[in-house]
Amino acid sequence: xxxxxxxxxxxxxxxxxxxxxxxxxxxxxxxxxxxxxxxxxxxxxxxxxxxxxxxxxxxxxxxxxxxxxxxxxxxxxxxxxxxxxxxxxxxxxxxxxxxxxxxxxxxxxxxxxxxxxxxxxxxxxxxxxxxxxxxxxxxxxxxxxxxxxxxxxxxxxxxxxxxxxxxxxxxxxxxxxxxxxxxxxxxxxxxxxxxxxxxxxxxxxxxxxxxxxxxxxxxxxxxxxxxxxx
Amino acid sequence: xxxxxxxxxxxxxxxxxxxxxxxxxxxxxxxxxxxxxxxxxxxxxxxxxxxxxxxxxxxxxxxxxxxxxxxxxxxxxxxxxxxxxxxxxxxxxxxxxxxxxxxxxxxxxxxxxxxxxxxxxxxxxxxxxxxxxxxxxxxxxxxxxxxxxxxxxxxxxxxxxxxxxxxxxxxxxxxxxxxxxxxxxxxxxxxxxxxxxxxxxxxxxxxxxxxxxxxxxxxxxxxxxxxxxxxxxxxxxxxxxxxxxxxxxxxxxxxxxxxxxxxxxxxxxxxxxxxxxxxxxxxxxxxxxxx
Amino acid sequence: xxxxxxxxxxxxxxxxxxxxxxxxxxxxxxxxxxxxxxxxxxxxxxxxxxxxxxxxxxxxxxxxxxxxxxxxxxxxxxxxxxxxxxxxxxxxxxxxxxxxxxxxxxxxxxxxxxxxxxxxxxxxxxxxxxxxxxxxxxxxxxxxxxxxxxxxxxxxxxxxxxxxxxxxxxxxxxxxxxxxxxxxxxxxxxxxxxxxxxxxxxxxxxxxxxxxxxxxxxxxxxxxxxxxxxxxxxxxxxxxxxxxxxxxxxxxxxxxxxxxxxxxxxxxxxxxxxxxxxxxxxxxxxxxxxxxxxxxxxxxxxxxxxxxxxxxxxxxxxxxxxxxxxxxxxxxxxxxxxxxxxxxxxxxxxxxxxxxxxxxxxxxxxxxxxxxxxxxxxxxxxxxxxxxxxxxxxxxxxxxxxxxxxxxxxxxxxxxxxxxxxxxxxxxxxx
Numbered sequence: 001x002x003x004x005x006x007x008x009x010x011x012x013x014x015x016x017x018x019x020x021x022x023x024x025x026x027x028x029x030x031x032x033x034x035x036x037x038x039x040x041x042x043x044x045x046x047x048x049x050x051x052x053x054x055x056x057x058x059x060x061x062x063x064x065x066x067x068x069x070x071x072x073x074x075x076x077x078x079x080x081x082x083x084x085x086x087x088x089x090x091x092x093x094x095x096x097x098x099x100x101x102x103x104x105x106x107x108x109x110x111x112x113x114x115x116x117x118x119x120x121x122x123x124x125x126x127x128x129x130x131x132x133x134x135x136x137x138x139x140x141x142x143x144x145x146x147x148x149x150x151x152x153x154x155x156x157x158x159x160x161x162x163x164x165x166x167x168x169x170x171x172x173x174x175x176x177x178x179x180x181x182x183x184x185x186x187x188x189x190x191x192x193x194x195x196x197x198x199x200x201x202x203x204x205x206x207x208x209x210x211x212x213x214x215x216x217x218x219x220x221x222x223x224x225x226x227x228x229x230x
Numbered sequence: 231x232x233x234x235x236x237x238x239x240x241x242x243x244x245x246x247x248x249x250x251x252x253x254x255x256x257x258x259x260x261x262x263x264x265x266x267x268x269x270x271x272x273x274x275x276x277x278x279x280x281x282x283x284x285x286x287x288x289x290x291x292x293x294x295x296x297x298x299x300x301x302x303x304x305x306x307x308x309x310x311x312x313x314x315x316x317x318x319x320x321x322x323x324x325x326x327x328x329x330x331x332x333x334x335x336x337x338x339x340x341x342x343x344x345x346x347x348x349x350x351x352x353x354x355x356x357x358x359x360x361x362x363x364x365x366x367x368x369x370x371x372x373x374x375x376x377x378x379x380x381x382x383x384x385x386x387x388x389x390x391x392x393x394x395x396x397x398x399x400x401x402x403x404x405x406x407x408x409x410x411x412x413x414x415x416x417x418x419x420x421x422x423x424x425x426x427x428x429x430x431x432x433x434x435x436x437x438x439x440x441x442x443x444x445x446x447x448x449x450x451x452x453x454x455x456x457x458x459x460x461x462x463x464x465x466x467x468x469x470x471x472x473x474x475x476x477x478x479x480x481x482x483x484x485x486x487x488x489x490x491x492x493x494x495x496x497x498x499x500x501x502x503x504x505x506x507x508x509x510x511x512x513x514x515x516x517x518x519x520x521x
Numbered sequence: 522x523x524x525x526x527x528x529x530x531x532x533x534x535x536x537x538x539x540x541x542x543x544x545x546x547x548x549x550x551x552x553x554x555x556x557x558x559x560x561x562x563x564x565x566x567x568x569x570x571x572x573x574x575x576x577x578x579x580x581x582x583x584x585x586x587x588x589x590x591x592x593x594x595x596x597x598x599x600x601x602x603x604x605x606x607x608x609x610x611x612x613x614x615x616x617x618x619x620x621x622x623x624x625x626x627x628x629x630x631x632x633x634x635x636x637x638x639x640x641x642x643x644x645x646x647x648x649x650x651x652x653x654x655x656x657x658x659x660x661x662x663x664x665x666x667x668x669x670x671x672x673x674x675x676x677x678x679x680x681x682x683x684x685x686x687x688x689x690x691x692x693x694x695x696x697x698x699x700x701x702x703x704x705x706x707x708x709x710x711x712x713x714x715x716x717x718x719x720x721x722x723x724x725x726x727x728x729x730x731x732x733x734x735x736x737x738x739x740x741x742x743x744x745x746x747x748x749x750x751x752x753x754x755x756x757x758x759x760x761x762x763x764x765x766x767x768x769x770x771x772x773x774x775x776x777x778x779x780x781x782x783x784x785x786x787x788x789x790x791x792x793x794x795x796x797x798x799x800x801x802x803x804x805x806x807x808x809x810x811x812x813x814x815x816x817x818x819x820x821x822x823x824x825x826x827x828x829x830x831x832x833x834x835x836x837x838x839x840x841x842x843x844x845x846x847x848x849x850x851x852x853x854x855x856x857x858x859x860x861x862x863x864x865x866x867x868x869x870x871x872x873x874x875x876x877x878x879x880x881x882x883x884x885x886x887x888x889x890x891x892x893x894x895x896x897x898x899x900x901x902x903x904x905x906x907x908x909x910x911x912x913x914x915x916x917x918x919x920x921x922x923x924x925x926x927x928x929x930x931x932x933x934x935x936x937x938x939x940x941x942x943x944x945x946x947x948x949x950x951x952x
Contacts, residue, residue: 027688049754050328057818101392116297123298128248159494161491191448196453196455199453206889298824420850421849422873
């Protein structure tokens, strides 16, 4: 049993990793077919994980209703909406125009006026949270914090029309040589140089870490994905 | 200055901040400011790339944004579709997010309705025909594997469009064999999928890419822009408003810039007030310690 | 009168010669190039061929090259591509031709061969069977070049032919392979070094050092600890690293007899988290304390998950929040909600776009690769520490290459024709 639970997954991961690495560098048959096949397998498996997600959701909410846990009513609502949305989307519009996924169908109505509205509402909470986080966190405690604060102020004002007009008034209108001090020009400078440089540095580090972690997984050093330690 | 007032200011209830934010956003919507928009080079990078395509070219548009970012992304999508169809370009859409097809269908339906009206009013010779002027391949699972697949064989990977039509039967895909056959790809994204399109699309097939993204994503993509991996960035509502200005109309993105301007100024005021209070408090504490 | 006649004859002859000259020049402008060559596209799976020809002196954007293809040398030839004569040079395809200066003197284009197709049956969404064509194998294809000025088209005499061949190695990816091999040896070397000397220095990561503090604080306050593994499923490296850290946190929580809540977005990640936490509790000698209901799937959609976790934070009021993994727009919503409950917050993400929000809203933040290094840092397993050192060695190698490359590119401007510089430049090209 230990072989199937511990050793066999490691062997599969190792062989798959090595074969896929070879397929990346060797375009000849059969490696190109392995590459295509693996890509198709990956697409199919990803699609099936959606099924697992739905099954897991149904199980956990059913358990909640069965045990009468706090908030079980919401689980009931979840089931109702799940069934209605699935039925409306799966039945083709040839049966009745209210079904199907074309514009004007119930499925699209749920998507437009329930899903999109709810998701956009939650996303818009960011505006409030950014304001409160900015008020709380942007303090000139250290030199680093001050630099971050000044950069944030320049970019925030430089990205809006008032900022562009205001900075043009106090720079370009006085002298064309002061154009480089315009907030939109400074904003562009910050985005193109310091920000891009720091992002590249972080990307480099992440890429190297990804290579190391991938090698660890392929070589069987990293086994957490199996749900346990050595 | 009364130190108790400063303390209250530093520990102000978040709800007061939230109310001020609501006021700052709602008032410009009710009373538009009609602020002018200046176009940046990054947005021109995408616009000019589409402009220079000859009529009849087919571009690929990846609708990869979720419903939550619809208010930010949809104006860009609509502006892009208008530019493409007014220029006589053809558009093939694709998505790799499960939630994205709803957004794509919404944009395409809206544009279809617009052009139907234009054709009925005689402003256009004919309306758009699905399958000839545009097509949407729907949700294609597999993420990176999907991009690799269409890089090799577009119709074989997609197989059917979102309506179930065989990809091989669509007239718009007649001359499209692989990803490199599209002269340009525009990715409407709200997450880092642009990186995958760059790695598996641009670097392997050489397809030119433009990015239309949320404002949060834009700073991270400048590195790709500087490296020449993408031609331009249309970032957030600001980018959308610049794109609308280039197309010479005032849409949802430009209208939204009024609120964005006021809220930015408000946040700057918050930061300045907060730091002012903080410095006063620090000075007071220093004085207390020296005593 | 005779003088006028002579002048008239001379003028007529001159005009005739001039017209003949113009037509000759005009005909010369439309002479198709005859230096056509064909070869198999290198480093591919046998999909395309490369045709090339020397540029002609009269190139301009008013003239267009036309590429014709046929299944036989006698024809009929069909047009497959056309483009202005001042485009598509070999210098546009450095992955095949390199960066030599002479690449600007000839054109190159990747062409598709004629394919033998086979009929494939497939089922549509409606359940009907449809037959479609699929590429089977490439056939011997014949090509020639033509030139046109919009009114007149002249086709070249020279016909070239070829069949694409599958290659055994992608030479254009040799740079990545070299780096991979080097990293492989670094990993093996530093693992063996770490096994000989377990006390290898690792820079302190404040966020990781705060894990003990956070768990202890939660135990003292009698409140639970919340741990989120992020936006992606277990297939992502960041989630795997997060689960690694979860194992350590779970062990600490088990030892301190506290409560650990792990709301998951994806079912497979949830299953792995359950196993990891169960094993951590067993290793800590507290298998009875493990509660599987505390590790559950909230929702698969981004903001449904966010609101679910937010409501858990508001209801349960955890004393410590861990946000470790890849996060998207929900990062600030989670972190700010956690901040309102007064919890100590430790975040770590490789998502560039969310790092600023976590830095602002959380007490500690692991940036980028620190998340990947955290599991090695916590466990001090020689294998993990060894790979961490290998990462650093790889970074040092990249820095060295960056500096050397910058110097070479700077001085390369003075030595444009130096072949070795072009070879080095081509070696580092990613395509």
